[in-house]
Amino acid sequence: MAYCKKCGAQIDGDATYCPSCGANQGESFTGMTFNNDVGLDRASGKINIGQMIWAIINLVSCCQILGIVSIIMVVLAKDAPSAQEETKKVRCAMICNIIGTVGGIIVTVLSAVYSAVILEYLGSSGVVFS
Numbered sequence: 001m002a003y004c005k006k007c008g009a010q011i012d013g014d015a016t017y018c019p020s021c022g023a024n025q026g027e028s029f030t031g032m033t034f035n036n037d038v039g040l041d042r043a044s045g046k047i048n049i050g051q052m053i054w055a056i057i058n059l060v061s062c063c064q065i066l067g068i069v070s071i072i073m074v075v076l077a078k079d080a081p082s083a084q085e086e087t088k089k090v091r092c093a094m095i096c097n098i099i100g101t102v103g104g105i106i107v108t109v110l111s112a113v114y115s116a117v118i119l120e121y122l123g124s125s126g127v128v129f130s
């Protein structure tokens, strides 16, 4: 019996990856991958810069809540135990970013149209521009 180097869970001595957290148990076992192994890829452990920037843009524009959710997801993705988990969280951040941006554009366009209609009305009624 051995213990996971990352989370300390008890694992098989010849296990390549920890079944509990998915951490790679080191280079000493390279070349001994088994087909029945869970085979979780390691997470990159890096911040997804693109999604982070996008989330911040959403945060400072009109979609604060979605921006915050995206930032949390990007940060969680950085600490994800496996690449699968990381991908899932980055995707979640991306969905929030898309909704935030599309929603922001719709709100901007609607308010622009609304203002234009009001200006048009005021202009034709002679309140302004007369």
Ligand SMILES: [Zn+2]
Binding pocket: 004, 005, 006, 007, 008, 009, 018, 019, 020, 021, 022, 023
């Ligand atoms: Zn572990």
